[in-house]
Amino acid sequence: MINPMVLYTIKRNLGSIIIGCCLLACNNSHHTNEKVLAVKIDSCQLSLSFGDAVMAKMGECRYCHLRGDVPRFEENVPTLTELAAMDSLKISNFIFIGGHSGMYKESSSPLFKRKLDSLDDCEKRNLIHFIKDYKRSQIAN
Amino acid sequence: MFLENFEREILASQTKPLSGGIVASNLKINDNRTGLLTLTGDILITLKVLDLTTLGAFRIQSLMKSSEQTIMNKLRGGADSDQIIFYEYSSVKNTFTNKQRTYSLKYNFNYTAKLIQINSLSQLAGNDFVLALVDGIGHRFTDMYGRKYVSGGLAKKNGGPAAVIYKEWEKNYLIGVHEFFHTLGLPDLEESGMENRLMYHLGRVGSNITNNEKAAMNKFIMYDLRDMTKGSYSNPGYNTANQLRTFLNDKSNGFIYNKAKFR
Numbered sequence: 001m002i003n004p005m006v007l008y009t010i011k012r013n014l015g016s017i018i019i020g021c022c023l024l025a026c027n028n029s030h031h032t033n034e035k036v037l038a039v040k041i042d043s044c045q046l047s048l049s050f051g052d053a054v055m056a057k058m059g060e061c062r063y064c065h066l067r068g069d070v071p072r073f074e075e076n077v078p079t080l081t082e083l084a085a086m087d088s089l090k091i092s093n094f095i096f097i098g099g100h101s102g103m104y105k106e107s108s109s110p111l112f113k114r115k116l117d118s119l120d121d122c123e124k125r126n127l128i129h130f131i132k133d134y135k136r137s138q139i140a141n
Numbered sequence: 142m143f144l145e146n147f148e149r150e151i152l153a154s155q156t157k158p159l160s161g162g163i164v165a166s167n168l169k170i171n172d173n174r175t176g177l178l179t180l181t182g183d184i185l186i187t188l189k190v191l192d193l194t195t196l197g198a199f200r201i202q203s204l205m206k207s208s209e210q211t212i213m214n215k216l217r218g219g220a221d222s223d224q225i226i227f228y229e230y231s232s233v234k235n236t237f238t239n240k241q242r243t244y245s246l247k248y249n250f251n252y253t254a255k256l257i258q259i260n261s262l263s264q265l266a267g268n269d270f271v272l273a274l275v276d277g278i279g280h281r282f283t284d285m286y287g288r289k290y291v292s293g294g295l296a297k298k299n300g301g302p303a304a305v306i307y308k309e310w311e312k313n314y315l316i317g318v319h320e321f322f323h324t325l326g327l328p329d330l331e332e333s334g335m336e337n338r339l340m341y342h343l344g345r346v347g348s349n350i351t352n353n354e355k356a357a358m359n360k361f362i363m364y365d366l367r368d369m370t371k372g373s374y375s376n377p378g379y380n381t382a383n384q385l386r387t388f389l390n391d392k393s394n395g396f397i398y399n400k401a402k403f404r
Binding site: 045046047048049050051052053056057059060062063064066067073111112130133134137138139140141 | 222223224225226227243280282285290292293294295296297298299300301320323328329330331332340342353356357360364365366394
């Protein structure tokens with residue numbers, strides 16, 4: 001025979017544990033949802049007009065990387081169509097890592113670097129999206 | 142294209158008048174020596190209009206006149222470009238050196254626009270711009286939000302041919318201007334809040350052009366700054382007649398037009 005006082009204490013403790021578990025379960029599931037949401041949300045939308053604006057902001061690449069239907073600017077400067085034929089990663093490396101290193105002389109290099117550094121990830125993606133469009137059908141409505 | 146460019150060079154050397162979609166004269170660069178280059182000159186933009194409709198385009202002259210005025214007005218007034226990295230300009234020699242320099246650019250061209258009706262492909266030179274009037278366009282497109290739309294007009298960007306459904310052009314002549322501005326390099330706009338812009342294309346077309354868009358078209362028109370030092374200029378060949386043929390025959394574009402008129 002269990003003392004009623006002891007029984008009451010056991011029941012109360014069990015109740016606390018159950019409530020605690022529920023709260024923990026709720027909290028855990030909440031954390032999981034947050035993680036899933038964090039992965040799913042990507043507010044960056046690709047648009048050609050935005051990519052065009054990024055290119056202008058960068059110092060207007062098209063003064064040197066001329067369109068493909070005209071003679072190239074200089075022998076070692078690829079046309080826009082040639083850039084567009086590369087895959088996105090290669091374009092990204094060309095713009096942001098390798099392609100321009102050493103091409104800009106001391107006077108303009110800091111400005112170009114500043115412009116590169118000022119681009120966020122979405123701007124970079126839109127810039128590449130815009131360049132890639134030169135290899136697509138070029139059809140607009 | 143090489144032959145067309147070669148032909149242009151020969152013509153230039155014989156001092157014959159230049160022709161084509163873009164003809165520029167009196168080109169000058171003004172260097173204020175504090176990093177601002179102002180580009181001036183007279184530029185004539187010519188757009189040839191080819192009627193390929195079955196029933197005929199009865200209001201073509203008035204629509205061409207309205208479009209001509211709008212193209213001129215939208216290009217005029219000057220435009221400032223973002224800071225650019227280019228070669229240093231020597232005003233003494235009127236040439237660009239091989240030393241790099243950053244500049245702000247001001248386009249200050251005096252634009253004239255001319256729309257000319259043509260009746261056959263023989264009136265189309267390799268470096269002309271063309272707008273074809275058609276009966277219908279089967280092409281559908283999906284916007285950035287995943288919604289589907291029908292097309293009132295279609296163009297191949299950056300120098301390519303443009304086409305517009307005549308009935309739609311009659312309803313709103315700005316559709317023709319919108320399509321031609323694709324030829325001059327402008328992309329479509331789809332973002333909400335841009336409904337009043339000429340390059341908006343989701344169900345309606347506005348009329349506004351921004352400084353940046355104007356600068357982009359100026360950039361397209363005078364694509365190689367070094368041509369500014371030559372005094373006069375006409376655009377390179379786009380192989381326009383062939384491009385138009387490919388454009389109209391591309392089944393994915395779904396053009397409906399009077400094939401007997403395409404000769």
